[in-house]
Amino acid sequence: KSLFDFCVRVDRTRVNKRTVEALIKAGAFDALQLNRAALVASLDRAFEFANAQIANANQGGLFDMMGDDAIGSSTQEPDLVDVMPWGIKERLMQEKTAVGFYLSGHLFDEVHQEVRRFVRTAIDELVDSRETQVVAGIVSDYRVINGQRGRLALFKLDDKSGVIEASADEGLINANAGLLKDDEFVVVSGRLQLDHFSGGLRMKVQQVWDLAGARARYGRYLQVCLGQQLPDIGALVRDYPPQREETEHGEVLAHGLRVRMQLRCTAAAGAATAEVQLGEASRFFPSDAALAAWSAQAGSGAVNVVYE
Known part of the structure; x- marks a missing residue:
């Protein structure tokens, strides 16, 4: 019926706080409470309540003789901690932390409607061309390696329709340190190249912008x-x-x-x-x-x- 009820009922030698936190972040408690931030913030309170209920159960004989009034206050569930709900980005990133991917949506959903007014080609619609292409997406799997001409950033761009491998040189890395990182939205322009390893396309990025840019x-x-x-x-x-x-x-x-x-x-x-x-x-x-x-x-x- 609630987070507190759940913590009382489960075997807490098998289901610890970290497990329950992962379940909350994955959305397992959404049918009980949509404010996942409040549930996570209330975990200590919920486990303390569960411990108190077990302690009371072990003294059940004494309380039975004294009547229900003696234990009424201890069986009353406390309120959840009052905190602001997570925004869309925070909620999805917490899901990714818990299960490894976005479960209830995609980070690109937040900007999709506006972005498609100027970046009209989705990643799954890209075709090999010598023309400069403009692509929008969420950065993932970002890493930097040492190339022959300096540092080289390798990452993926994901716009929910598809994923494309991309690379950026050291100048772009230095100029866009706050943008080129995992889970950030970017708009990039560059040239498409055939990836002989995967058989698909990859992009050599020449310019990077955030949404405001x-x-x-x-x-x-x-x-x-x-x-x-x-x-x-x-x-x-x-x-x-x-x-x-x-x-x-x-x-x-x-x-x-x-x-x-x-x-x-x-x-x-x-x-x-x-x-x-x-x-x-x-x-x-x-x-x-x-x-x-x-x-x-x-x-x-x-x-x-x-x-x-």
Whole structure:
């Protein structure tokens, strides 16, 4: 009936805390309680409760003579520890820790809908081509080896449709140390090569972006459908400025999105809609936090990155 009931009933010489924790992370208790974080945080409490119940059972004769009131408080299950539920990524990574793979979903699910608006080719649809290809996926099996020309990163990209082997040179490793690691989402561009060992394709990566960087690279603009209030554009640009990059030729590039305001006016004669393109000064870096800030300031309006 509950985590506490389970811990009382099982043989704890065979099922220890580590086993129960793995069961929780794998989702075995979801029918009883969906907050897996609370269940894990309550494990010590549950085993203490189970130990108390066994101790009480061993003194059953004494309690029988005193009546049920004497043991009422000790048989009452405590509350679960009050903690925030895990997010989708944390829940799936805990599943992978417990059983070796994502069980109830895939890390790519969280970004699939947006990513397919600019990375249209899924991994299982890739074909051998000399053209530069753009691929999105979750990094796995990441490792670094010493190659003839320096360090070389070898890893897999998984977008749920399929998996492709990929490699990145030392320059990309150094520039993207926070991105190129297991369970991270990345968008990469590079050249496909025939893998003579497996008979499939592999990718030699030339560029790497996280989702915010990919929005800045492939998005055309941020469309803001105004509601009842006008966003503080200056503050939003100051808080989330474009990311600047200096090229090998000394040129400074600003990576960010421009903004278009969509206005709708209703009058007796009818309704009209106009879109106002803001200048370069409106350009900002489209992180998740920045988009949330724009959305909050747009009031009842909608905020959307336009890719086409």
